[in-house]
Amino acid sequence: MKIVILERGTVGADVPVDMLAALGETVIYDNTEPEQVAERVKDAQIIVANKCPLNERTLKDAADVRFIEEFATGYDNIDIAYCKSRGIGVANVSDYSTQAVVQHTFALAFYLAEHLPHYDAYVKSGAYAAQSRFTYYGKSFRELADKTWGIVGMGHIGQGVAKAADAFGCRVIWYSTSGKHTVEGYRQVDLETLLKESDYLSLHCPLNEHTHHLIDGEALKQMKPSAILINVARGKVVDNAALAEALEKREIAAAGLDVVEQEPIAADNPLSAVQDSDRLIITPHMAWASVEARGRVVSEAYKNIEAFLKGEKRNRII
Secondary structure: OEEEEOOHHHHOOOOOOHHHHHHOEEEEOOOOOHHHHHHHHOOOOEEEEOOOOEOHHHHOOOOOOOEEEEOOOOOOOEOHHHHHHHOOEEEOOOOOOHHHHHHHHHHHHHHHHOOHHHHHHHHHOOHHHHOOOOOOOOOOOOOOOOOEEEEEOOOHHHHHHHHHHHHOOOEEEEEOOOOOOOOOOOEEOOHHHHHHHOOEEEEOOOOOOOOOOOEOHHHHHHOOOOOEEEEOOOHHHEOHHHHHHHHHOOOOOEEEEOOOOOOOOOOOOHHHHOOOOOOEEEOOOOOOOOHHHHHHHHHHHHHHHHHHHOOOOOOEOO
């Protein structure tokens, strides 16, 4: 059984993938460009990928492919209908990064809420050493307790954020983009209420026709001037140009983003012009990528492939 790993680099050099070699002859590529896929998989029986396009164009000459394992939860890079027509099994890894994303959500929030870049710069500039008083709090900050934390998307990550926010003493409210989701213990509201009441608003929803530019210019105008927006969902859930304008006009206080509309960030993204780290922090789509989470991706992928080889179905899409 020949296993071709197209994007080993997506799990990081600090996370071993050696265990997969126990399942068959393994060929590993650190990264694969779309135009390289067809050649690299032509004699594979099992493909492990993340973002590489796996469709009729790239798979038509790979006559022996029997199974595709996604090194991720999302599988929009795979043409499911084509794989089904070929009898190619597909599996993914779900719920591996929940704790990492919950943690990063609060890392972004605290960075902005407590003006940490300002205070760090104050000390490093020598200003703190030069003053006579023991303390400095030139920029006001407030506690999370008794604030309202709004959530869009109450899946595993959203519920983890709700639990943590609750532990900090926040009032948690949430909005379902599909209108079908229900979660006990937290107040479900409509979008208008969510926008108007939230002191912190964090996004944990999928990208679809209901959520594309859910947070646009009109939505941002409905938020509190003191509100902090956190997006660890998908970049296109937030209209980046509208957010840049809202930050410049101080329609909201700050935003913490792990995702942007085009990744890597486009040179002309309007958010690039917002250089004040007290109002905007952008991290490079790494909220999911703790060492533990990436290790779970590999171990779960191993178990999925092992199950396939035994004739069992585990985490199967098809």
